[in-house]
Amino acid sequence: MQTAISAAPHTPAPGDHDYTVTGIDSRKLGMWAFLASECLFFGALISSHLLYRARAPQGVKLPHDVYDIPYTSVSSFVLLMSSLTMVLALAAIQRGDHRRLRLWLLATAFLGTVFIGGQVYEFTTFTHHGVNLSSSVAASSFFLLTGFHGVHVTVGILWLLSLVGISLRGQLPAEKHLQVEIAGLYWHFVDVVWILIFTVVYLVPNHH
Amino acid sequence: MADEEQEATGAVATEEPPSTPELEAAPGHDQLLHGAAGHAHPSPAKYVGIAILLAIITSLEVAVYYINMPDGLMVAFLLVLAVLKFSLVAAFFMHLKFDSPMLRRVFVAGILLAAVVYTVALLTLRVLV
Numbered sequence: 001m002q003t004a005i006s007a008a009p010h011t012p013a014p015g016d017h018d019y020t021v022t023g024i025d026s027r028k029l030g031m032w033a034f035l036a037s038e039c040l041f042f043g044a045l046i047s048s049h050l051l052y053r054a055r056a057p058q059g060v061k062l063p064h065d066v067y068d069i070p071y072t073s074v075s076s077f078v079l080l081m082s083s084l085t086m087v088l089a090l091a092a093i094q095r096g097d098h099r100r101l102r103l104w105l106l107a108t109a110f111l112g113t114v115f116i117g118g119q120v121y122e123f124t125t126f127t128h129h130g131v132n133l134s135s136s137v138a139a140s141s142f143f144l145l146t147g148f149h150g151v152h153v154t155v156g157i158l159w160l161l162s163l164v165g166i167s168l169r170g171q172l173p174a175e176k177h178l179q180v181e182i183a184g185l186y187w188h189f190v191d192v193v194w195i196l197i198f199t200v201v202y203l204v205p206n207h208h
Numbered sequence: 209m210a211d212e213e214q215e216a217t218g219a220v221a222t223e224e225p226p227s228t229p230e231l232e233a234a235p236g237h238d239q240l241l242h243g244a245a246g247h248a249h250p251s252p253a254k255y256v257g258i259a260i261l262l263a264i265i266t267s268l269e270v271a272v273y274y275i276n277m278p279d280g281l282m283v284a285f286l287l288v289l290a291v292l293k294f295s296l297v298a299a300f301f302m303h304l305k306f307d308s309p310m311l312r313r314v315f316v317a318g319i320l321l322a323a324v325v326y327t328v329a330l331l332t333l334r335v336l337v
Contacts, residue, residue, distance in 0.1 A: 024308050032311045036318025043322035051335050073270045080266060080293075084259035087301045091252050181303075188302045192294045199290035203273045204283055 031182045035189045042193050045148060046200055049141040053206055056136030063142040064206040066129040068122070075118040076198045079153075082111035083191045086160075086184045096174040102164050105180075108187065109160040112153050119150050142201070149197060152190045159183050250300060258300045265293050 020026050056062050089104035123143070126132070133143045163183055166172045172179065250258075272285045299305040304312045330336045 022308070022310055024310060029311070029314070032314045036315050036321075039315075039318040039322040040325070043326045047326040047330055047335075050330060051333055069270065069273060073266065077263065077266055080262050081259060083262075083297055083301050084255060087255050088252055091249065091255070094249070185302055188297055191301075192297050195290055195293045195297070199269065199286050203269060203286050205279050 025178060027182055028178065028185075031185050035185065038189065038193075042145075042149070042196075045141075045145040046196065049138075049145050049201060052137045052141040053201075054138060056138050060136050061129060061131050062136065062138050062206070063126065063131055064138075066126050066131050067202055068125070069202060071118070071122070072198065072202050075115055075122075076194060078111050078118070079115045079191055079194050082108045082115070083188050085111060086187045090177065090180050090184050093172070093174055093177040093180050098167055098172070098174075101172075101180070102167050105160050105164050105167075109157045109164070112157045112160070112187075116150055116153055116157070119146065145197065145201065149190070149193060152193070156183075156187045156190055159186065249303060249306060255300070258296055262293055262296060265289050265296075 020029060022029070053064065054062065085104045085107040089101050089108060092098075092100035092104055123146075126139075131139045131142075133140055160183060163172065163180060166179075269286060269289050272282060272289070275282075277285075298315070304315065327336070
């Protein structure tokens with residue numbers, strides 16, 4: 001009897017309009033489905049870079065020739081730590097601590113901005129070394145991959161700042177912590193994608 | 209006396225909220241009652257511990273890059289460390305370890321599909337061999 005009841009799908013109560021029959025909030029399920037699709041998106045960009053990473057006209061530098069691993073390691077570390085501040089923001093709103101929520105959200109946005117600033121500096125340095133979007137197919141695939149990742153980080157920063165604004169207006173009570181959790185899922189995903197990019201694009205040796 | 213106790217117990221039971229064990233076991237019931245955070249998330253101290261672990265793994269990655277070793281071995285080390293970092297962030301910071309298994313399945317399906325599709329493509333194009 002118990003098994004039969006347990007197996008029955010839950011009927012959402014009035015007011016539970018955001019919940020699906022699975023019991024998972026539709027916004028959260030939707031974000032996870034979006035992130036799953038993003039795996040294919042970034043998978044395509046990483047694969048195309050692996051395919052073209054060694055292709056450049058004779059005498060033209062490859063991205064690999066101008067990488068600054070210590071610099072990018074620090075940049076990667078900054079993004080990794082922004083995942084910590086993001087999850088601390090979620091913990092803060094779940095405790096109802098709105099001051100710390102805003103503090104951690106701003107810290108996350110700041111670390112994200114430092115990462116983007118680092119990427120802009122890196123791109124500028126590469127350009128000065130003759131590696132730009134059109135110098136070779138290897139460089140094109142590199143800028144396409146890291147550029148799209150940078151756009152994702154930028155969208156994440158804007159999202160976090162908008163949450164800070166909503167919180168300052170008093171429209172982000174503790175019951176609406178899911179809004180922070182969903183933004184956090186996006187932010188952490190951007191972080192895990194960079195974990196792969198840093199390893200596969202920067203650290204894995206490229207012999208040409 | 210026993211009947212009186214039974215009646216009293218019955219009376220108390222009817223006043224209880226309808227959170228019977230059967231319903232508690234129903235899929236998603238906990239989340240519907242307590243919101244998406246109904247599951248126990250780690251403490252902030254544990255989050256900091258995970259972040260320290262991630263920092264150590266990142267240092268190891270950079271160290272492996274500078275150590276002289278055969279390329280195959282280096283790539284294997286780097287990929288294992290990257291997968292470890294990826295898993296730690298997904299499990300603890302994204303709460304996949306604590307959330308509904310359905311969310312884990314949705315995300316893992318995306319990862320597996322991408323891994324299979326692009327591995328086959330790169331093998332076909334002789335990039336991975």
